[in-house]
Structures are given as C-alpha cells and as structure tokens.
Amino acid sequence: MKPLRIILSLLCSSLLLQAHALIPTDRKQRLTEHWEFIRQDMGSIWEVMRPVSGKGKPEAVPLWQEVTLPHCFNAEDAVDPDVNYYQGPGWYRTTLSIDNPYKDGRVYLEFEGAGQKTDVYVYTTKIASHTGGYDEWAVDITDAVKQFSTNPDCLGRFGGKIPIAIRCDNSRNTEMIPSDMSDFNLYGGLYRYINLVYTPAIHPEQIRINASTDEKGKQGELAIEIQMADYSPDTSGKGNGTEEYRIGMRILAPDGKEIKSVPLSLSSQVDPISYRFTLNRPQLWSPDTPNLYTCLIEITGNGDTLRTVERFGFRHFRFEEKGPFYLNGKRLLLRGTHRHEDHAGVGAALTEEMMRAEMRQIKEMGANFIRLGHYQQSSIILRLCDELGLLVWEEIPWCRGGLGGQKYREQARRMLTNMIEQHRNHPSIILWGMGNENDWPGDFESFHKDSIRSFMSELNALSHRLDSTRPTVIRRCDFCKDLVDVYSPTIWAGWYGNRFRNYREMETAGMNSTPRFIHAEWGGDSHAGRHAEEQITGNRSSFDIEAGDRNGDWSESYIIRLFDWHLKEQETMPRLTGSAFWTFKDFSTPLRPRNPIPYVNQKGVVQRDGTPKESYYVFQSYWSDKPMLHIYGHTWPVRWGKPEEAKEVLVYSNCPEVELFVNGRSQGRKKRNSQDFPAAGLHWNVILREGDNDIEAIGHNGKLSLKDRIRLQYQTQSWGKPAEIRLTQTPLTGDTVLVQAELVDKNGIRCLDACDFIEFGCTDSKALLQNQGTAHGSRLIQAANGVASICVCKGNVPVTVSAYDDRRTLKSASISIAQ
The missing domain is CATH 2.60.40.10 (Immunoglobulins)
Known part of the structure; x- marks a missing residue:
C-alpha cells in the first residue's frame, strides 16, 4: 500500500492540472472545442440564436466559422502590412451539456481573460457584462440554465444542450484602460481559456494564504483565510445549512509529505474560516530552489465532496533604501526581462503548451525576474513563475493617454483589486505595478498632473490595504515617483538617447534620484539576420546610432554589443537592485507600421515565434549556470x-x-x-x-x-546599387520551402548592405506563410544584408512566387515551386 504522502502528492498533481485561481474547485472543464465565431456585430441576440426548424441548431450564417479556444480576433491582421487591425465586436456561440454532480450546486462560466468588453448570454438572456481584457472573472449561470431547461421546446431545438453566446468587443474607447496609444495591440476575442465550473451549494469563494518568514528563514508563519459562499436552501429554519458540511485541510511539504492535517469549523458564510500555525525552518522559495508547499482543502456534506488545491511558498524579500535587493537574507541581482501575451499566428491566444515553452526559454536564458507588461496575465503564467523560480512584477493596464472619468477610474480600481485578490498567493510576485508611462498625454483634451498624482496615490493606498506584504511600483512618471515604494525612471542608453557607454552614469543618476530603484525597459530593436561589419565601439558607430539615432541600422551586431555592455556593467554595481530588459520576444504593435517587419516591435531577443536571435545567447553567457557556448554569426552566412x-x-x-x-x-x-x-x-x-x-x-x-x-x-568583391532581385528556393524540414529574394547590382554581385523593402506575392496566397510577424513569415519585409525570405507551404504547390521592391524601382523576379 502506498504511503499517505505519496497518495496525497499524486492527488495534488492531478488537481493542479484543473485547478485555477478564481473559483477554488477540482470540477473544471476547459471549453476548447465546438465553438463558432463571426467577426462582426449581429442584429440581436435572437439573430445569433435563431433556430432553424427541424435542424436542431442555430441558423447557419455563411460567415460563421468553427474555431478552437483560445481564439483571438487579430491572430493575423495585427501584423498584416496592408490593413489596420480589426477593432470592433465579434460573437462566439456553442452549446453545452450541463451535468452538475453536486446536489443544489452552482454552475459557472469562468473566464481567464477576454478582450476587451464581454457580454454573456444563456439563450437570449443576458447574464453578465465585464469590462477589462486581462483579469479573471466568472458568471453564475445556474438560474438561467434552470430557466431554459424548463422549456422543453427550446431545449429540444438544441438537442437537450444549453446554448451559450458571448460577444467580445475591442473597439476604441478612451474611457477604458489600457489606452489605444499604448505600444501594443488591444486584442479582441476569447484569447484565454474558458472553464465550465461546478461547485456544491457551499464552497470556498476565496482562499487567501500568507506565508511569511524572518529574513534568515528560521521560522515560518502561515495564515490561511477561507471565505465561503453558501447557496444551500434553508429548509431547517435554523440558519444557512452549513452545519451539514465538514471541512478538512492538509498542508503538504514540497516533497509531498503531510506536515499538518486539521479539521476546520464551518459555521457561517459571513465570517471567513481562519487558521494559523508556525513552522520551524521552512524550505524557502527562491529562483534556485522554487520550493512550493500545498494546501489541500476538502469539503464534505450532503453527499457532496469538493477538493481544491492552492500552492504557496515561504520567502523573505526587501528593497533596501539606496541599496540592492535581498531575498531570504542574501543579495540577489534581479536579472529580468518583459513579456507580452503575443505569439506568431495566434495573437494573444496562446495555449498552455505555448506558454510553458516560452517561460522555459526565459528560465533557460538565466533570468530570475520578469515584468508582465503592461497588464495582468494568465494565471497559468503565474503558476509557471512559481514552479520555475521567476520573481514577478505584475501591473494593471493603466498605460499612457492621461486620466479618464469615473468609469475609467472604476475600471482601474477594480482591475487592481482583482489582480491582487486573484494572484496574491503566488510566492513569485514581489511587486504590484500601479501604471506605466502615465506622464504620456493624448487621449483627452486636457492633461492634469495633479489629477494623475491624486489617482496614483489612491491606487497606491488601495494596493497596501489589499496586500501589506508587497511594495508598489511604477515606471516612467517622474511627477509620481514619490508616491510608490519602488520607482523605475526611463533609461535607454544607446537606443533612444545617449550612448551605451553612458549607461553607468545614467544608472547611477537613476539610483540617486529615488529611495528604492529598479531599472525596467532598456535595450533596442534588432532585425533578425541583419549584421554589420563596421567596428562598433560604443562611442560612435558608422551608422550614428550611438549619437541617438533611434532607428540606427537595427543590426544584431549592434544590439549584442549594447546588451553586452549593460550586462558587464551590472556585474559591478553593488547598489543595483536589478533590471529587466525590453523585451524577451518580438510582439505586434499598431504604432510601428514601417518597422523592418511592419507592425512589429523588434526589441525581443527571440522572434515572435520564439526563434532565438543572436542576442539571446549574450544573456545566457552572463546569466545561465548551465555551461553554454555560441559563436556569434549563425544567421550571418x-x-x-x-x-x-x-x-x-x-x-x-x-x-x-x-x-x-x-x-x-x-x-x-x-x-x-x-x-x-x-x-x-x-x-x-x-x-x-x-x-x-x-x-x-x-x-x-x-x-x-x-x-x-x-x-x-x-x-571581397565590392558592389553598387541594387539593380534586380534574384529568387532561390531551399526545401526545409517539414512541409515548407524557403524562398529567398537576393538583391544584386547590375553586375550580379550581392549587395550585402541593401535594406530595401521586399514584397512577396503568390498565385495562391494561402501558400505563403504570411502575417506571422517573423523574418520568414512576413509578406512585406525589409531585407537583411541584401536578402529577404518567406516560407511557402508545400501542400499548396505548384505555385509561382514573385518578389518586388515596394517602390517598384528594381527588376522583379518570380520562381515556380513544385513538388
């Protein structure tokens, strides 16, 4: 027979695959399949649900398409060089089999995130609306399901299933956060998972865990608070029925061994259940040893059993005034990056597998810190940070534009509250962000610093009331820097200004200007595959980027030196808490239509599909403990x-x-x-x-x-101006062919510094791997060292691929692709 701790460990592992932060229960089902979508508005909810007599399903409108969740409106048009990305409404619909195993239980739809405004319907009844694309929220559909089920005619039309419709809308609205002036897309759609959730009538509504320890980790203090929800019918006349239920709690060590098992009193839904105990020498959580304890709660009664799991960790941290960052009593240099919810081909609709692969890449680079910019992200990301050992700065999407009215402010308060209440149990989180670049005006006719200061002060106080254990932080709003606990000014040495050799003096000035300092956002853009032979000293390069030219030559040769210089300087700054370079992965943005890859912010050290650039290995050489070796120039043929x-x-x-x-x-x-x-x-x-x-x-x-x-x-041959384009094809592994467009002069010599924009065409547009926002997946792209490339899918051949310079001044070319 297996020991109890092994059984409990296996149980917790299985529960963790299903459990999410918002509704604590093990009865959750991801709703990924059997959805239909239309990217437009509909005349009414009746038009969405209108049945076809005798067919038992909603009317088949030609434009509806079958989709799998998560799904984003803007999976491709965010980087389509010829259009503005779609901002407007879109509808999703499905039918669900509802079978709650709990007597008198509740049924919820749990949204891990949906952009940016969402309405939820059961048949034609509107159940709920939500504003905010990045926090988690849930809709109780119990009563609406019961009401619909009482109509046998309606139920019969849908085959005994419950019809659900969801309207998402990412239309521009200056009275919502984040601002459309932000340097990222405000995606639309059900781009995070939706879960069908069952609970018994009495169930945990929220579980708050505070695991604290002294700086040396000699003693751990654990405080657990469980807020219950009670929907039980009161038939006894003696109260709310909680007397029938029993609740038990087990605490497991990181190795799965049970260290505490206690029965808890369940007497009232008004007062939370509280439990505290002390643990000698807890196993501490850190980036090197991300030890996670488990709280397993089991509620039994009325023939029902609910199990839920929360994980937590013991750690002690502090930002020393005018000094470094300490974790568990030792100085830790925060080696960080940033992340947007964005990926080639899917926009914001990353699967859990894609998220896991990306976060592992970040960890393997050697990072121990990440800023989630500029909004709260999927709870899956937070769980991965806990498990991998990545400290987190998480922030709300109050970003640029100014300050709106009461609805605007209420949304910011609500999203801050949701972020802290939903993610507070994650030991990885060390900073709550109040905003980003709030000194950036533009959404409103007037811009008042006093109003922004007042509201920033309000959010700061709210954060401390909700969670007194974590400091607050903002980036780039000097007139508010005294209101928060930690501040990051804007320092872009060698990109938007100054030279990268000015970094130390700029960093020192930043540290001297605020009591507690951290450096978020530094780096620069690089076009994958572009390299330069010029000597780059950091004082002045032949392409003037060191003089402050924000565009520069966008070469990987320059950016590796910029990163290299920063990293070597950071190793000898004893007061530095740490930094986070911008950003880990290239991402789409509506503000950069004429970048080398249109509509892509190319400051990532990996491309939008996760392909590493040369700079990824610069960070790995400084940060990773795992032995590594990389010659610069793998993409420089x-x-x-x-x-x-x-x-x-x-x-x-x-x-x-x-x-x-x-x-x-x-x-x-x-x-x-x-x-x-x-x-x-x-x-x-x-x-x-x-x-x-x-x-x-x-x-x-x-x-x-x-x-x-x-x-x-x-x-060694020199070349003149580009005169024509030559196309070649190379079979790749898998189902693709790489087509390369090479710029040559009138003598046929390669023009290795040419950077013309090349536009690809094809006799079958579906054959091109386009609108990916990558070096091999963009129909319009600036040449890198005289070459532009695109992938062609073999499944669509035979086709003819063409290439033109976007100004139509060069001799074009075409090539036939066959099996």
Missing part, C-alpha cells in the same frame, strides 16, 4: 571586406576558457573576463579567406568540453 583584412569573431560563453579555430588552425585560447568588452574577452581578430570558411570554438569547463561551429562565405 556571408561576411565581407578586403582581402587579408582582419575580421572580429565573437564567442559568447560562460566557460572559463575558449579556443577558436579558423579553417582548422588555432587562433589561441582566451580566458573569460566579464570586464573585457566585448564578449567577456572571448574575441579574436582573424583573417578569412575568399569564399568558404569554417569557424569552430571549443569551450573548456573543467573536464567538460563544449563545441560550436559555423560555416560562412567571405566576399
């Missing part, structure tokens, strides 16, 4: 220069020592020294031969050896 001209080769690695080989000849060993810029001393000047070259690096880490190799061509 052709380098150029004069014969016998020395060219710099960079290797990013955390190995203590690396040896470089060029065409089989050793270029010597070098020791890693983070203060030897660039590449922590792992840089060589080598002679490349005309044509093909083989470059190999071997990293030495004790008995462990790591290898990396790239093959490239070296071109």
